[in-house]
Amino acid sequence: MATFHSASLQRWLFSLPPVEYALQHIRELLIGSLKCGPIPQHIAFIMDGNRRWARTHHVEAVEGHHMGLEALARVLEVCYKSGVKYVTIYAFSIENFKRSKYEVDALMDMAKTKLVQMSQHGELFDRYGAAVRILGDRSLVRGDVLEQVDKAVEMTKDNGSAVLNVCFPYTGREEIVHSIRETVEEYSSPPVEEGRKKRPFSETRIQRNIRKGHQLDCVEEERDDAAGSLLQARDDGVSDADTTSTSSTSLDDISHLAHPPSSHTSQSPSPPLHPTSNTFLHPRPKLLARSKSPHLPDPESISAATLTRNTYINCPPPELLIRTSGVNRLSDFMLWQVHEETEVKFINCLWPEFDLWKFLPVLVEWQWGRKKAGWSGEAKVA
Amino acid sequence: MVVAPQQARAFHTGSDQHGRQLSAQERERMLKPYLPAPSKTKTPQQSQQSPRAHKQRVRPAIRHMIHSLIFTIIHAFFSLYIRFRQAYHAVVDQVLAILYYHHRTPELVKRDVKGLTKVPKHLSVILQKRDRLDTLINDACEIAAWSACAGVPMLSIYERTGVLKHSLPHLHRRISRTMTAYFGANNKPSISLRAPHMPSYSPPTSPDANSSLGEHPHLTILLIDASDGRQTLVDLTKTLAEMSQHGKLAPSDISSELIDAEITESVMGEPDLLILFGDKIVLEGYPPWQVRLTEIYRVQDHAGGVGYHVFLRALCKYGQAEFRVGR
Secondary structure, eight states: OHHHHHHHHHHHHHTSHHHHHHHHHHHHHHHHHHTTSOOOSEEEEEOOOHHHHHHHTTOOHHHHHHHHHHHHHHHHHHHHHHTOOEEEEEOOBGGGGGSOHHHHHHHHHHHHHHHHHHHHTHHHHHHHTEEEEEESOGGGSOHHHHHHHHHHHHHHTTOOSEEEEEEOSBOHHHHHHHHHHHHHHHHTSOOOGGGOOOOSOOHHHHHHHHHHHHHHHHHHHHOOHHHHHHHHHHHHHHHHHHHHSOSOOOHHHHHHHHSOGGGTTOOOSHHHHOTTOGGGTSOOHHHHHHOSSTTOOOGGGOOHHHHHHTSSOOSOOOSEEEEOTTOOOOTTSSHHHHSSSOEEEEOSSOGGGOOHHHHHHHHHHHHHHHHHTTSHHHHHHO | OOOOHHHHHHHHHSBOTTOOBOOHHHHHHHHGGGSOOOHHHHHHHHHHOOTTHHHHHHHHHHHHHHHHHHHHHHHHHHHHHHHHHHHHHHHHHHHHHHHSOOTTOHHHHHHHTTTOSOOOSEEEEEEOOOSOHHHHHHHHHHHHHHHHHHTOSEEEEEETTOHHHHTHHHHHHHHHHHHHHHHOSSSOOOEEEEOTTSOOBOOSOOTTHHHHHHHSOOEEEEEEOGGGTHHHHHHHHHHHHHHHHTTSOOGGGOOHHHHHHHHHHHTOOOOSEEEEOSSSEEOTTOOTTTTTTOEEEOOTTOOSOSOHHHHHHHHHHHTTOOOOSOO
16 A cells, blocks of 8 residues: 555656656756767567566556557657667567457557557657558458558658567567568569660570580591581570570570489589580470479579568667566567677566666666777767 | 656546547647657758857757766766676675585585476577687586586587587597596496587497486587578578479478478477576577577676586576575
8 A cells, every 4th residue: 555655646746847847858868868879770679568567556458558558659759769760569479369369359459549549640750750660470460450550551651760660460480481481482483584684795696606616626626527517416406495495595594404403503504515415405305394484593592681681670680679577588589680699688677667767777788888899880880 | 758647548548537539639739748849840941040040059069068978977877887786796606606516516416406396408508719719618518517417408509600519529528528527437427419410429439328328317419500590591491492493392381380390300499598608698690590489598797607606597597496595
């Protein structure tokens, strides 16, 4: 009871106009002074502890989520005012669908209500200049919520100064799987031909010239009439292949046609030029049939950057990941982005209680660590 | 952002004191004082207002000075605070290191972990190569011995550069020697040391491997480096892309289960507990797929490198046990 009274006294004190005014200005001052040091470009939050907060305060779980949303608003304000460009929040995990239907529905309704309100206040959101992006597996979201999501994303998409990434049915593993799937899809369909310009050189002609050079070599070396006829025949075969396939056939592609799939990845252009390679003459029909689109990109060119490009989150990896509620796990959040340089902070307070006074020490400590490391990030930017 | 009570209620429920639903305009009016000034739209007007131009230049300059002053003060106090905190933690670490020492005796380690409700089935550590390879190998040996004492069946050691991987036989010899120092020559646990994409290294001559298998649990040690993280996923993608190009697989076949099975097969499964011996939590390229639900442990402001008390505290945290000072 004493805590209740002191809490209400505190609330009364803080709501006095002069106190409120002073607090507001102290906040502004602190945020302004934070900006004098290095500021992380990207911060990610795992908003954990809403339900536990509700349980300890003997209210319904949904009310806990409401308070969590309020905390989020506070934190976002601090972030954007202090110059953080990207904020990523873990709003809803795919695993959360396993919770009670009542709670999931309530969460969805809350998301919808807030999104509707957001789209009513379009120009107010423009003042913060934050673009909202929703990341995750959209197929799992209810239709009416999805509609509001799209509306909010569409409305804020022109805001360039900051980005709010909302991970909504998201898990880190699902993101990696999604990225791999996208990459595989990308590599199993031929690239778009629009990018290619018409060049004044014909590849067929170049091939012919190369072959001519070889022909001369062969004749000089072996002085064999048969070689000449063989090469002549080969020449015909190639020109046939040229006419059957699309106009721009490179030497590499021919080598792909002529060789079994095991050597598919070896990128050596020498085999087709070898005068005694007879397989070259008659590519096996099975392979020819399969290679309806002979311009598939080489899988060897896939790199970590390719996978990063295909993830949901389209911004630099976060410098700071903050997880509240004292649980020391990543819980399947941003695995691909976070496992390299990101500093992870586990904070021992529930998300609805997270505010500037809890956030500030984290930021200052981060700045301090950065300063100790020689302002390396700042030097790179400058 | 502190809001007045009636506004807080409005924020919660979307209605005012009388329970009436608020319209969009009312909400906007309520929010207006808390929003930042619409700076972007006003800038062209400000440039036109020449008489007040000097004011606009001086004020931000003063504000900036105040801000940098406060920034300096904050950081001065903060570094003072953090020095004290570090000193405090260093003292605590030292005390714990004296109180909890293994004395190379498995019984002591066993007693330390006796009260735990659970011991991780798969323990993982991140080690850093500071200066010499020898200290790194030493640390790895010690951790292996503690894990064997505590009854951990699987230990994976992550080291970014992969130097440990390349000295596999040497490391095996050293670990074996450390185990002898702990358990004695006769009843030391059998160990197998391996690294992904490398043949498992078993001792060439293990005279009583079969007899000791019964009484002492087997410890599997896995050495991983940065190439087992992203690069493995990239390699898997390459293979899948190639299969898809040859029509052996449709992109829709790629599922979380498939990738999990492949990654588990080629590298390792999910560790239960990950111990960091640094002062901040940076994963340094640790395999991303596997850390999903791993409990991550580090000691705040710990600068002393690998220590038995850190290991023990991590196990205690994982086993949900209170870490009591004094036995």
